[in-house]
Amino acid sequence: MTDRDLSGRVALVTGGSRGIGRAICRRLARAGAWVAINHSSSDEAAAETLALIRAVGGEGDVYRADVSSFEATDAMFRSIEADKGPVDLLVTNAGIASFQDDVDMPVDLWRRILSVNLDGTFHCVWCAKEGMLARGDGRIVCISSANGLAPSRIRPDRLIAYGTSKSAVIGFSRNCAIALGPAIRVNCVAPGLIDTDMTSGMSDEIRQRIIASTPAGRTGTPDDIAGLTYFLLSDAASFITGQTYVASGGLVTLP
């Protein structure tokens, strides 16, 4: 990996306006990629991410689209291609979670979580794959969750829909790695507890209990996930596909 080893590449980061996605946008921009920052509602946050990537000498633009809609996702890919060229680095990071995601959850909440976290991932990969296959090169990282590997026994909200969606993202990425190789590499990143808007409503007591069970002795930062994602998109990971990397400070370990 060199300082600007992603120069000339067009990257799309879904949910790039805040949190983990924002850190990934900055990391890819630092490596020279032109970065499409996707989000679905907060224009201000997305504009801030664009300013941050410009501050590290990067370039990109903002694309508002709800990835749970195939039509909106497809239109976004067309706009990016028209503006800068086809997407060759894709990070499916847009995701939602809810503290109501428990045994009493309403059916609509289940559907909404699955439609953003799982359908959204599928829509983006489906829009990206034809061009990547035609060019014989594509790199995809899907952001899952440690919850997708092991349900939390600490959190009081059980995250039934969220955990299910994130397990499915791992299964989807594994299947895609086989179906879309050798042209396209597809890997998954499964973060543990990362300090972002998504987790800011968690009680301090639960946070401390999670930290006490985490060998690294702390929560994660968005940059912890950005570095791993960048590695998986880089040439340094050219022999890695179909894998899931857990970045949870050791809270969840794979067999």
Ligand SMILES: NC(=O)c1ccc[n+]([C@@H]2O[C@H](COP(=O)([O-])OP(=O)(O)OC[C@H]3O[C@@H](n4cnc5c(N)ncnc54)[C@H](OP(=O)(O)O)[C@@H]3O)[C@@H](O)[C@H]2O)c1
């Ligand atoms: N934080 C954690 O502890 C943690 C742990 C494991 C996995 N993850 C996963 O990491 C990813 C990022 O999480 P985060 O903590 O950074 O979340 P966050 O701070 O809540 O940010 C979520 C991002 O996704 C965007 N988004 C939400 N719904 C969208 C939609 N339908 N279409 C397009 N964009 C959408 C949001 O932008 P708008 O609001 O403008 O739409 C925002 O940019 C998620 O997939 C999450 O499940 C997070």
